Amino acid sequence: MEQLIQFSYYGAALLFILGLKRMSSPKTARGGIVWAGIGMVVATVATFFLPDMHNYVLMLIAIVVGSMVAWISGKRVAMTDMPQMVALYNGMGGGSAGAIGAVALFSAAAATGVATGTCELGSHDCLNTTSATLAVAGALIGTVSFSGSLVAFAKLQGWMDKQFIFPGQHIVNLLLFVALLALGGYAVYELNTTAIVAFFVLALLVGVLMTLPIGGADMPVVISLYNALTGLAVGFEGFVLQNEAMIIAGTVVGAAGTMLTQLMAKAMNRSLGNVLFGNFGATAAAGTAVEGSMKEIEAPDAAVMMAYAESVVIVPGYGLAVAQAQHKIWELTQKLKERGVKVRFAIHPVAGRMPGHMNVLLAEAGVPYDLIEDLEDINPAFKNTDVALVIGANDVVNPVAKTDPSSPIYGMPILDVEEAKNVIVIKRGRGTGFAGIENALFFADNTKMLFGDGSEAANWLVQEIKHL
Amino acid sequence: MIDGFLALYIFTLAAITGYEIIGRVPVILHTPLMSGSNFIHGIVLVGAMVALGHADSTLERVIGFIGVFLGAGNAVGGYVVTERMLEMFKSSGDDRKGA
Numbered sequence: 001m002e003q004l005i006q007f008s009y010y011g012a013a014l015l016f017i018l019g020l021k022r023m024s025s026p027k028t029a030r031g032g033i034v035w036a037g038i039g040m041v042v043a044t045v046a047t048f049f050l051p052d053m054h055n056y057v058l059m060l061i062a063i064v065v066g067s068m069v070a071w072i073s074g075k076r077v078a079m080t081d082m083p084q085m086v087a088l089y090n091g092m093g094g095g096s097a098g099a100i101g102a103v104a105l106f107s108a109a110a111a112t113g114v115a116t117g118t119c120e121l122g123s124h125d126c127l128n129t130t131s132a133t134l135a136v137a138g139a140l141i142g143t144v145s146f147s148g149s150l151v152a153f154a155k156l157q158g159w160m161d162k163q164f165i166f167p168g169q170h171i172v173n174l175l176l177f178v179a180l181l182a183l184g185g186y187a188v189y190e191l192n193t194t195a196i197v198a199f200f201v202l203a204l205l206v207g208v209l210m211t212l213p214i215g216g217a218d219m220p221v222v223i224s225l226y227n228a229l230t231g232l233a234v235g236f237e238g239f240v241l242q243n244e245a246m247i248i249a250g251t252v253v254g255a256a257g258t259m260l261t262q263l264m265a266k267a268m269n270r271s272l273g274n275v276l277f278g279n280f281g282a283t284a285a286a287g288t289a290v291e292g293s294m295k296e297i298e299a300p301d302a303a304v305m306m307a308y309a310e311s312v313v314i315v316p317g318y319g320l321a322v323a324q325a326q327h328k329i330w331e332l333t334q335k336l337k338e339r340g341v342k343v344r345f346a347i348h349p350v351a352g353r354m355p356g357h358m359n360v361l362l363a364e365a366g367v368p369y370d371l372i373e374d375l376e377d378i379n380p381a382f383k384n385t386d387v388a389l390v391i392g393a394n395d396v397v398n399p400v401a402k403t404d405p406s407s408p409i410y411g412m413p414i415l416d417v418e419e420a421k422n423v424i425v426i427k428r429g430r431g432t433g434f435a436g437i438e439n440a441l442f443f444a445d446n447t448k449m450l451f452g453d454g455s456e457a458a459n460w461l462v463q464e465i466k467h468l
Numbered sequence: 469m470i471d472g473f474l475a476l477y478i479f480t481l482a483a484i485t486g487y488e489i490i491g492r493v494p495v496i497l498h499t500p501l502m503s504g505s506n507f508i509h510g511i512v513l514v515g516a517m518v519a520l521g522h523a524d525s526t527l528e529r530v531i532g533f534i535g536v537f538l539g540a541g542n543a544v545g546g547y548v549v550t551e552r553m554l555e556m557f558k559s560s561g562d563d564r565k566g567a
Contacts, residue, residue: 009514016508017485023504023554024493030554033504037547040510044543047514053521055529062520062533063513066540074548079556085549086503089510093542096512099535103519103528110525121471124522130471146538227506234512235479241515242470248482249511255486256505260498267495349495356498363556374495 001049008046009245015039016249020256026369043245066092079364080321083353084156087223090230091149094142097233101139102200104240108132109191122242131240132191136184138236140203145229147207152223155216156353164212170277173209180206210276217395218275220354221264225272228257267349268412294430297448299457302424303464309386309422311342313378315415316362318352319392319428323454326365329391332458333367335465345371346378346388346415348396379416388420390441392427392454398439409437423447426457500557503550510543 015035022032044063048056070089077085104127108115111125119126127135154160183199186192214222231253238246265272297305306312314333320326333343345367351358359372373381382388390397397417400407417423418441425442427449441447450457470478493501516539520532 012511016511017489020486020489020501020504020508023501023550024489024497026494026497026557029497029500029557030551033507033547033550033554036504036508037551040507040513040543040547043511043514044517047517050518050521053518055520055523055532058529058533059517059520059536062536063517063540066537067544070541070543070545071548074545074552077549079553082499082503082549082553085545086499086506089542089545089549090506092538092545093506093509093512096516096535096539096542099531099538100512100515100519102531103523103535106528106531107522107524224502227502227509230512231505231509234509234515235482237512237515239470239475241518243515243518244470244478246511246515247470247475247478249508251479251482252486252489253505253509255483256490257486257502259487259490260502260505263490263498347495349498352499354499354502355495356500359496360499360553360556369496369557372496 002051005046005049006244008042009243012039012043012046013245013248015042016245017252020252079361081157082357082360083220083223084153086354087149087153087156087226090223090227091146091153094145094149094226094230094233097142097230097237098139098146098200098203100237100241101135101142102196104135104237105132105139105187105191105196106193109193109196113191115188115191127191127240129188132188134236135240136188136199138233138240139200140180140184141229141236142233143200143203144207144210145226145233147204148211149223149226149230151208151211152219152226155211156219169209169213173206176202176206176209214275218268218270220350220357221261221268221270221272221275223354224257224261224264228254228261231255231257264350264355267355292443294442294449295447297424297450299450299460300464302448302450303461303468305422305424306336306341306387306389306461307339307465307468309341311344311385312336312387312389313344313346313382313385313417313420315346315348315388315390315393315397315417316351316358317348317391317393317396318358319394320454321352321358321361321392323392323428325391325454325458326361326367328455328458328462330362330365330367332462332465333371335462339465343371344373344378344381346373346375346417348375348393348415349413351393351396375413375415382416382419385420387422387424388417390417390423390425391458394427394439395437397441398437399444400437400440403440407437417441418444418446421446424450426450426452426454428453500550500553503546503553507543507546507550510539510546513539513543515539
């Protein structure tokens with residue numbers, strides 16, 4: 001039996017890695033998640049047959065309730081709300097890792113009260129110094145990830161003010177973090193119940209305080225970071241429990257998540273330190289004011305412009321998703337293609353709220369991938385583009401990122417929309433974008449503004465083109 | 469028993485594997501992949517089951533119960549949202565080449 005369980009864990013770890021590998025290519029991605037899912041089921045079922053376990057009823061209730069809550073919420077959530085759902089589920093995983101650490105520490109505290117060198121690894125009544133250290137480290141990371149992810153969820157869900165800043169915040173956070181490390185060290189040294197409780201309370205607090213000052217624009221990077229941290233925490237707790245599947249899966253996710261975090265931060269031209277300690281929104285109002293005025297265009301003129309163009313590039317942003325305009329835009333695209341216009345989509349790496357989020361939203365509307373271009377591929381093509389249609393995007397097409405060193409987004413790679421012969425911007429109002437920065441593109445000579453709700457405006461264009 | 473250098477080997481090789489897999493991934497898949505890796509650390513459920521399975525005091529049982537609840541949520545929720553996202557990618561046409 002023992003052999004069979006171990007083999008199941010081995011199979012699960014293998015399926016996770018192969019599944020993740022398949023998920024990294026669009027063709028095999030769907031199969032990848034299924035493989036990983038099979039691995040998860042195998043590992044979970046095998047765990048029920050481990051020797052010397054009890055509390056099976058509690059276990060089943062917790063699994064059923066947890067699964068049902070997650071299943072229903074996961075099925076219901078709109079594609080636009082995906083980032084916060086990932087944050088939520090990730091937070092749950094972090095909390096679970098924290099709970100594993102807590103049980104290990106409390107039971108060792110009750111039994112021996114101190115980390116003992118003679119304790120056998122994987123025992124459930126004692127911890128040696130290595131396993132106690134990893135239990136504390138995993139619990140710290142997991143718990144911070146738990147409360148931090150919940151704050152990220154609440155922020156993206158709009159339940160919480162975007163920012164929470166007070167003077168000396170970083171100093172306070174730093175001191176609390178040092179105190180947390182000290183408490184954790186003390187808990188390893190002397191497995192004292194009071195110290196362990198204080199340690200967990202402080203870890204929860206640090207997670208909240210760390211995430212509160214971070215603005216909405218940086219949230220994807222933070223979620224990705226917490227995802228990596230949860231993986232690491234799972235790996236550490238896996239060592240404590242001597243569970244190979246947890247060690248391997250957790251560490252793979254820890255590393256993959258770190259890589260993904262770096263890729264995202266790079267796409268936004270932000271260092272990780274800057275994201276965590278930079279207070280993006282606080283400086284967002286800065287930057288030079290933009291001269292000039294916006295020029296309006298009406299839907300019929302815009303429709304003519306696009307219908308008789310040779311090439312059109314559509315630049316969708318998060319506003320498109322908010323307005324649920326993906327389907328209308330795809331209809332518009334089909335109408336234009338029928339007329340022989342070459343239509344492509346240009347996607348900024350951070351369009352939407354996570355890298356790739358916009359691709360998901362367009363895929364939902366049925367836009368095929370081969371019409372969608374990345375930043376590097378499309379930027380040289382803007383010069384030869386007749387009309388660039390910007391819909392719901394703002395900061396990612398703002399040329400001040402290239403021209404104004406005082407701007408908070410200076411240096412961020414942008415889509416060179418302003419190089420197109422004509423630019424039409426569909427926008428709800430005259431306000432600034434997610435980061436609160438004035439957009440020079442809107443005032444450019446070749447830019448015309450089409451004011452209106454994204455979905456409505458797209459509909460106007462479709463109707464007008466039908467009548468041409 | 470995984471101890472000392474054996475643990476170090478496993479951690480290192482698993483970390484390299486993770487880096488290698490993500491390193492060559494197109495931006496188009498970043499969101500589903502983040503969600504997918506989020507699902508994979510749902511394996512924490514197994515650990516939480518073990519922790520609850522060996523819990524003796526009421527305190528340990530309560531924490532273990534919460535752990536299993538959260539772990540199950542991570543695994544199931546992660547799977548559902550990842551699958552939903554990837555399914556849409558498929559429906560956009562099988563014969564088309566990936567971006």
